[in-house]
Amino acid sequence: MTALAGPAPLPWRRMAWVTWRHHRVALAGVATLLGVLAVYLWVAGLQLHHAYAVATACQPASSVACQNMMENFDGSYSSPAQTIVALLHVVPVLIGAFVGAPVLARELETGTFRYAWTLGFGRWRWTLAKLVPLAIVVAAAAGVFSLLFSWYFQPFFAEGSRIPLDPELFGLRGVAFAAWTLAAFATGALAGMLIRRVVPAIAATLAVYAGLVLTTDLYLQQHYARPVVTSQLNVPADAWIMSQWWTRSGTTVSQGTMNQVIQSTFERIAPVVHSRAQKTRVVTVDLPHYLTQHGYTSWTRYQPGSRFWLFQWIEGGWLLALSVLLIATTVWLVRRRAA
């Protein structure tokens, strides 16, 4: 018998009950939060879909009555939708911070790790057996929830008032919502291990998550694929436009100069109409077309709407990789630098 070889490790399933017993309250909290929001989305979604169906069924669509109906639909439904969208943006980090941060922070704060980690299951296996199932559960719950959100929001995309890559909605749809929830959870777990106290770890998770979201929105998202640059004036309606500029004989015209050009052109080609109180100009020509016919070229840099799923998988992919890295780091820290 060799003492150093050691016994076979205890089976992983031994941790199932422990993980459930320790985190069932947090998981019930997640279920309640997502459940309440889901019921709201379901009820509001049914009304929204019904109203949209009625508005689109109106014939003839170009009639004033039908136009009014569509405007009424926008007027009465887009504002609650905005509110729910704003609310949903904090859901991933709430789940991540309140489920993820306490996993290690509570053990370290109360000292129970001295009990749990000397029982013979092995402390890094204990950590992995807690983090992985919890991560899968919260990400899956978020994933299912975002399906419901996509259904709820569908009329606004169908109507064309929102583009597929709309940055405000991108993180709530497809695989992104689940991926952000997973990343928040993994951030929480690592923060808990590093900070060792529940409340500061939750606060740190919120801060780091906010930083990650801002960085992604401001610097990363638009670079997931090389943007399309076109000199066509009719950019597709579903394009996510990054920037637009004008050139004349190969050199870029600055925004200031361009404004002057537009102003003077406008004054030159638009006749002044004198009415009783004031004089107004009536534009009879399409100004951009006029300018392109007179030596100017309009350039647009944009991401086509057809790239929605490509962007979703890119964002989901790097967030998954980040989460795996964060969880691996947490497990590694537990393994090598317990108290």
Added chain:
Amino acid sequence: MSMNIIEASGLGKRYGGTWALRDCTLEVPAGHVAALVGPNGAGKSTLLNLAVGLTAPSAGGVTVLGGRPAGSPAALDGIAFVAQDTPLYKNLSAADMMHLTRNLTRHFDQHYAQTRLDELGIPVKRKTGKLSGGQQAQLALTLALARRPRLLVLDEPVAMLDPIARHDFMATVLAAAGTGVAVLLSSHVLTELERVASYLILLSRGQVRLAGTVSDLLASHRQAGLEELALAYLRENTAGVTK
């Protein structure tokens, strides 16, 4: 069979720039209740945390139960550790704690644990946070002994207990030692060790000052009791350091 329940050589642990424990070389033979004695901050908890593998050494090494690396699965299977202030999951019941412990250990004597808790009158359905300090300590000890360890490690087990709870706790420890379980416990309360300890390790300022069986130490230092011996030695030593 003779084996050392704990063996340290050149063991040291540094937190930042301060050595909590340094140059610790020890061999505690089996069959003893070994007491780790010293003032607060002497390095007692550090040594115990190293012995159970919760802390990695900054220098040297430590093995337990005849050469098993501290913290290895083989070592943890044979050790039960009751940490300072007996940390239990406060929102779990005693029954939950038993279930948890049984799941995460190789051996767990459910019958012993259940019987013992009944004898002690500890309600198994109540959350451990709602039990008295004495009951919490007894629960932690029961859970530890139900694992049928060969070495029981206790860090300041009775510091927070009232005299009766203290007495009951130590009686349970002694009974376990009587069945052949080696015990390593730390304390800064010397009086309670008098009855139980057969081996003494004296720590101060992160270093081992004295180690040996109580009978040998008393004979060689011509002291009547363990308390006098420890006090005399600590005074002398502190004086020596401050000079």
